[in-house]
Amino acid sequence: MNFINLKIDNKLTDLLKKNGxxxxxxxxxxVIPMVINKTDLIVKSKTGSGKTLSFLLPILQSIDPNSKNTEVLILSPTRELAIQISDESNKYNINNLGILAAYGGKDVGSQLKKLNNGINIIIATPGRLLDHLERKSIKLNNLTTVVIDEADQMLLMGFKNEIERIMSYTPKKVQTLCFSATIDSKVKKLAYRYMDNPDIIDITENEESEIPNIKQEVVKTTDRWKVDALYKIIEEDNPFMAIIFCRTKRRADELEIKLAAKGIIASKIHSDVPQNKREKIMKAFRNCDIQFLIATDVASRGIDVTGVTHIYNYDAPENVESYIHRIGRTARAGDSGYTCLITDPKNYDILEEIEEYLNFKIPEREVKISKQS
Known part of the structure; x- marks a missing residue:
C-alpha cells in the first residue's frame, strides 16, 4: 500500500517522500479513504501512530485554493498539540491555504489580523476559539469538516461544555472526525451527539507491536532518594535526548532546581510556563539544543519529537493509559527506546496494573546511590 493507492495528490506524495x-x-x-468519502469517524489510535496526517492529508488536498471560507476546524485540548498540528499543516500546505492556529497565550490582535486575509483551516484550543466566536471574529457557518483530536483528554480536562457551545456555531451537517487514545462511554456520547452513523476504527491492537521496541525497567526507591536515583541513572545512561515525567507542576519545578544543583540542565514545560517560553523550549528540544525536558502529562500532549532515546518516569503515572502514552514518546518510526519508572512503595499498585496490562513483569534495575545525609 502507498499514498497514491489512497488517492493522495502527487504533490503531497512527493512532499511526504522528501520528509522521509x-x-x-x-x-x-x-482513515484516509474514509475522510475522502466524507464519512463520520471515531478513531481509537495511540499518539505516534501517524493519526495527524491521516486527517490532514485528505483535508489539505480537498480545499479549493480560491476559497476564502473557513471549511475545516480542528480542535485540540492543548496549545502544544495545536502548534504541532499547525506545523504539520504548514509543512504540507501544497495549495497555499490560509491556516490559523488560535490558542491561549498568543496575541489575539495578530490572530484577528490574520483572519482578515481569509482562513480555510482553523486549529484551535476550545477556550480561545470561543473567545473569537463570541467576538464574532470567526464564523463557522461554512464549515464542512470538524476534527476533535485527543477527545478523551478534552473530556478529562473539562472541555465538554465548551465543545457543545462550539458545535452550536457549526452547520448541522458537517463531517465529524473524532480521534482518541481511549474510547469510553463519555467519548462515545460526545461523538454520537454530533455524528451521522459513524464508523469506528480501532487500530490499537495493531499498535501493541510497537512496545517491544522499548526496553522497560523499574527502579524501586523512596521519594526521599528519587532525585539521587534519577541522577545516577542519567549518569549511567548518558541519554541523547530524554523526557522526564512529573505528575504535578510543583514537582516539575522542584525537579528542575534539584537537577540543576547536581549539574544537569533541564527545561520544564507545564501550563504555568508562559506560552512564548514553552514554544522556545520545544523548538530548542526539537533542534537538540536541549537534552533534557521535564514535562507534566497535560503539557506533554502534542510532544511528537523524533530522536527521544530515553523516557524517565520520575513520578508514577496516574493510570496505565498515561504510562503507555508517556513511553510512546520514544521508539518513534521503528527506532528503539528505553524507559525507566522510578517508583516508591505507595505507587506499587500502579506498577502492578501496568505489568498486568503488559502481561509481563518489568525488570528491576539496581541503582547504587550514596545515601549520605
Whole structure:
C-alpha cells in the first residue's frame, strides 16, 4: 500500500517522500479513504501512530485554493498539540491555504489580523476559539469538516461544555472526525451527539507491536532518594535526548532546581510556563539544543519529537493509559527506546496494573546511590 493507492495528490506524495515518509501507517491506510468519502469517524489510535496526517492529508488536498471560507476546524485540548498540528499543516500546505492556529497565550490582535486575509483551516484550543466566536471574529457557518483530536483528554480536562457551545456555531451537517487514545462511554456520547452513523476504527491492537521496541525497567526507591536515583541513572545512561515525567507542576519545578544543583540542565514545560517560553523550549528540544525536558502529562500532549532515546518516569503515572502514552514518546518510526519508572512503595499498585496490562513483569534495575545525609 502507498499514498497514491489512497488517492493522495502527487504533490503531497512527493512532499511526504522528501520528509522521509514513504508508506502509510496502519491508521493512515484505514482513515484516509474514509475522510475522502466524507464519512463520520471515531478513531481509537495511540499518539505516534501517524493519526495527524491521516486527517490532514485528505483535508489539505480537498480545499479549493480560491476559497476564502473557513471549511475545516480542528480542535485540540492543548496549545502544544495545536502548534504541532499547525506545523504539520504548514509543512504540507501544497495549495497555499490560509491556516490559523488560535490558542491561549498568543496575541489575539495578530490572530484577528490574520483572519482578515481569509482562513480555510482553523486549529484551535476550545477556550480561545470561543473567545473569537463570541467576538464574532470567526464564523463557522461554512464549515464542512470538524476534527476533535485527543477527545478523551478534552473530556478529562473539562472541555465538554465548551465543545457543545462550539458545535452550536457549526452547520448541522458537517463531517465529524473524532480521534482518541481511549474510547469510553463519555467519548462515545460526545461523538454520537454530533455524528451521522459513524464508523469506528480501532487500530490499537495493531499498535501493541510497537512496545517491544522499548526496553522497560523499574527502579524501586523512596521519594526521599528519587532525585539521587534519577541522577545516577542519567549518569549511567548518558541519554541523547530524554523526557522526564512529573505528575504535578510543583514537582516539575522542584525537579528542575534539584537537577540543576547536581549539574544537569533541564527545561520544564507545564501550563504555568508562559506560552512564548514553552514554544522556545520545544523548538530548542526539537533542534537538540536541549537534552533534557521535564514535562507534566497535560503539557506533554502534542510532544511528537523524533530522536527521544530515553523516557524517565520520575513520578508514577496516574493510570496505565498515561504510562503507555508517556513511553510512546520514544521508539518513534521503528527506532528503539528505553524507559525507566522510578517508583516508591505507595505507587506499587500502579506498577502492578501496568505489568498486568503488559502481561509481563518489568525488570528491576539496581541503582547504587550514596545515601549520605
Amino acid at each position: 515518509i514513504i508508506s502509510p501507517t496502519k491508521v493512515q491506510t484505514e
